[in-house]
Amino acid sequence: WYAKDNWGVYYDGLKIQGASENSFKVLRDGYARDSWSVYFDGKKIEGASENSFKVLRDGYARDDWSTYYLGQKL
Numbered sequence: 001w002y003a004k005d006n007w008g009v010y011y012d013g014l015k016i017q018g019a020s021e022n023s024f025k026v027l028r029d030g031y032a033r034d035s036w037s038v039y040f041d042g043k044k045i046e047g048a049s050e051n052s053f054k055v056l057r058d059g060y061a062r063d064d065w066s067t068y069y070l071g072q073k074l
Contacts, residue, residue, distance in 0.1 A: 001030075001041070001042070002024075002042070005022045006021065007041055009024045009034070010042075011039075011041065011042025013034055013038065013054060014042065016035075016044075018037070019034055019037070020036065020045070022034075022035075023035040024065045027053075027056055029059060029061075030060055030070070031053075031055045031071070033050045033053055034050065035050065036050060037050055038050050038053045038063075039071075040068070040070065040071025041063065045068065047063065047066070048066070048073075049063040051063075052064040055066075
């Protein structure tokens with residue numbers, strides 16, 4: 001669902017505002033990140049730490065401070 005080119009990053013054909021195409025990486029299970037933010041299904045996860053963010057399994061992920069399920073902080 002994610003794509004990128006020299007001018008932007010996209011999810012399901014819609015541009016993700018503010019995403020960096022140079023550092024953008026698709027993780028798995030709908031999660032992705034760039035140098036400044038973490039995304040789930042193309043939407044920024046507010047407050048998630050891109051430096052420590054790890055995708056676990058079954059929709060779960062975590063960073064140094066929080067756990068997430070399907071992009072929502074628990």
